[in-house]
Amino acid sequence: MPLFVNKDRVFAHQVHLLEHKLRSKEERILELETENAILHLRLAECIGKLHQSRVKDDSDLKHNTQRISRSSLTKLLSEVQDLKHELSEIFGVYVTFATELEEQSKILLDKVSKSSAGEEVQNLQARVSALERSLEEERKQCKVERQRRKELHNTLVELRGNIRVHCRVRPVLPLDYLQPSTSGSGHTPVEEVIQAISDDTVMVNCSKTEMHVQSKIFEFERVHAPEDSQDAVFEEVKPLLRSLLDGYNVCIMAYGQTGSGKTHTMLGSEPLELLSETQQEAQQGVVPKAATELFQLISEKPTESHMVEVSVIEVYNNEVYDLLSQNEKGTMGQKRDVVTTSSGESQVLGLTYEPVNSAAEVMQFLKKGLKLRAHCPTLIHTDSSRSHLIVTLTVSSKSPNALALARRLQRAKKDMLSSSRKQFWSPQCRRANPPDDFLLSPTSSPCRSPSPCLSPSPCPSPRPSHTPDIFRNKLQLVDLAGSECVGMSGVSGPGLWEVSCINRSLCALSDVLGALAEHRPHIPYRNSKLTHLLQDAIGGDAKLLLMLCVSPTQHFITESLQSLGLGSRARQVQKSVPRRKNNTLQV
Numbered sequence: 287m288p289l290f291v292n293k294d295r296v297f298a299h300q301v302h303l304l305e306h307k308l309r310s311k312e313e314r315i316l317e318l319e320t321e322n323a324i325l326h327l328r329l330a331e332c333i334g335k336l337h338q339s340r341v342k343d344d345s346d347l348k349h350n351t352q353r354i355s356r357s358s359l360t361k362l363l364s365e366v367q368d369l370k371h372e373l374s375e376i377f378g379v380y381v382t383f384a385t386e387l388e389e390q391s392k393i394l395l396d397k398v399s400k401s402s403a404g405e406e407v408q409n410l411q412a413r414v415s416a417l418e419r420s421l422e423e424e425r426k427q428c429k430v431e432r433q434r435r436k437e438l439h440n441t442l443v444e445l446r447g448n449i450r451v452h453c454r455v456r457p458v459l460p461l462d463y464l465q466p467s468t469s470g471s472g473h474t475p476v477e478e479v480i481q482a483i484s485d486d487t488v489m490v491n492c493s494k495t496e497m498h499v500q501s502k503i504f505e506f507e508r509v510h511a512p513e514d515s516q517d518a519v520f521e522e523v524k525p526l527l528r529s530l531l532d533g534y535n536v537c538i539m540a541y542g543q544t545g546s547g548k549t550h551t552m553l554g555s556e557p558l559e560l561l562s563e564t565q566q567e568a569q570q571g572v573v574p575k576a577a578t579e580l581f582q583l584i585s586e587k588p589t590e591s592h593m594v595e596v597s598v599i600e601v602y603n604n605e606v607y608d609l610l611s612q613n614e615k616g617t618m619g620q621k622r623d624v625v626t627t628s629s630g631e632s633q634v635l636g637l638t639y640e641p642v643n644s645a646a647e648v649m650q651f652l653k654k655g656l657k658l659r660a661h662c663p664t665l666i667h668t669d670s671s672r673s674h675l676i677v678t679l680t681v682s683s684k685s686p687n688a689l690a691l692a693r694r695l696q697r698a699k700k701d702m703l704s705s706s707r708k709q710f711w712s713p714q715c716r717r718a719n720p721p722d723d724f725l726l727s728p729t730s731s732p733c734r735s736p737s738p739c740l741s742p743s744p745c746p747s748p749r750p751s752h753t754p755d756i757f758r759n760k761l762q763l764v765d766l767a768g769s770e771c772v773g774m775s776g777v778s779g780p781g782l783w784e785v786s787c788i789n790r791s792l793c794a795l796s797d798v799l800g801a802l803a804e805h806r807p808h809i810p811y812r813n814s815k816l817t818h819l820l821q822d823a824i825g826g827d828a829k830l831l832l833m834l835c836v837s838p839t840q841h842f843i844t845e846s847l848q849s850l851g852l853g854s855r856a857r858q859v860q861k862s863v864p865r866r867k868n869n870t871l872q873v
């Protein structure tokens with residue numbers, strides 16, 4: 287029992303305590319709630335205040351910004367206004383200034399044109415026009431003087447017995463793009479290094495050679511540029527044709543490296559058949575043009591006063607061949623010998639001389655002869671000539687007295703010669719028996735042929751260059767074979783002998799020119815058939831024109847320099863002064 291009482295007491299105590307605690311907690315909660323309510327009130331009061339202050343700040347800011355912008359805008363506007371104002375002021379000044387300037391310049395111009403200065407200007411203008419006119423006249427005069435200087439130079443050349451040297455630079459051609467390079471692979475790039483810089487000067491750019499000079503200049507009597515036509519080249523040669531009829535021996539010789547344009551210059555280029563007649567004429571070389579000119583000049587002389595014969599020779603492998611001859615079996619192109627006559631002239635024994643009456647006939651015989659000329663394709667030139675070609679037009683002329691005497695003799699001998707006359711102009715007798723009206727005195731001399739002659743003619747005695755009242759002058763037109771370097775032309779086998787003969791004969795020509803230029807006592811004409819054959823032309827009293835042909839490209843520069851050097855040496859030669867053969871000729 288007491289346990290229960292204690293328990294109740296403890297329990298009641300605890301309840302009491304808990305009730306106490308609860309009351310104190312409830313009081314605390316009440317307290318806190320009151321505090322919370324007060325805080326809420328305060329917060330609401332603060333939020334209200336904050337809101338009020340924010341609204342106020344925003345409107346203040348807005349107001350301020352607007353105020354600032356407005357003021358700066360106003361400022362800017364006023365500045366713009368100021369600037370506009372200044373600008374309009376400046377523009378006004380400018381307009382006034384421009385108007386004033388215009389007015390002033392008008393006034394000045396008026397003044398100038400009316401004043402003496404204007405007269406001076408007019409005078410000056412007149413003087414300028416006068417000077418221009420006189421300059422034009424000076425130019426014309428200069429041209430005339432140049433022409434005169436050229437003529438005087440030619441006369442001097444003639445008086446001193448100089449060899450005339452012309453040079454023709456050929457254009458760059460498709461064949462230049464096919465030249466194999468020295469390294470052996472591919473083709474050499476085409477570079478033009480030789481230029482005709484005036485009508486008498488040629489310049490070689492040597493910068494890529496081992497020479498110490500940058501460029502070399504060569505001067506000749508005439509230099510033809512690549513664009514010069516065949517006609518232009520012939521124009522410069524033409525005066526020599528008149529010399530021929532005036533009684534001089536004339537030789538025109540084309541020299542140059544293989545493929546440099548010698549045959550093109552002397553004969554013209556094939557195929558001419560494809561061209562019109564006028565184009566063909568324009569493309570013709572010196573030989574056909576010279577033949578045409580010769581017959582034109584003869585047509586201006588008394589009829590039957592001149593007779594022309596043509597012969598065609600080639601020097602191949604140092605042997606002379608008569609390309610118009612024919613033996614009993616009909617074989618064309620007989621070998622011939624060259625001799626020196628008692629008068630010191632060189633002659634080909636038994637050479638065929640075909641009489642011709644027109645340029646067309648000359649060309650017919652030439653074509654016949656050319657069929658036999660040696661040609662061979664090489665790496666440099668697909669149609670390379672392997673021989674020297676010499677076309678000779680022999681002009682025989684008579685004085686009117688000789689003509690009359692010949693006619694009387696003709697009548698007297700008529701009966702005696704009636705049987706043999708038929709043979710006079712047969713091919714076999716042509717060489718030994720010229721027409722009877724040309725035989726006024728004994729002309730034959732004993733045969734001096736050093737070796738048996740292969741000609742079918744009865745006596746291959748040398749032809750006299752003239753008999754009393756009959757004069758023979760020769761026009762020799764020479765297309766030399768081209769010098770070549772075997773390595774470049776790619777020639778092998780039998781062709782090597784040809785190249786060797788060509789090069790040796792050209793060396794012999796160079797030696798002869800050198801000996802003549804240095805006035806050596808012995809001139810080695812006999813070192814080759816070519817120089818022996820052309821002895822009269824090179825060293826004798828003939829008028830000789832050397833036509834140098836050169837390729838313009840770097841690939842052939844060594845050969846071109848060699849040709850130009852030979853031309854320069856030839857110009858130094860002072861051979862005997864050209865002599866007229868027919869001083870007494872009156873026709």
Ligand SMILES: Nc1ncnc2c1ncn2[C@@H]1O[C@H](COP(=O)(O)OP(=O)(O)OP(=O)(O)O)[C@@H](O)[C@H]1O
Binds near residue numbers: 551669767768
């Ligand atoms: N001035 C030129 N204008 C146009 N073509 C040219 C000229 N010169 C040369 N030719 C052409 O160049 C080529 C070689 O010329 P050509 O046959 O005359 O050379 P070449 O010197 O006679 O050679 P080779 O000594 O080997 O016979 C030809 O096809 C020719 O037609």
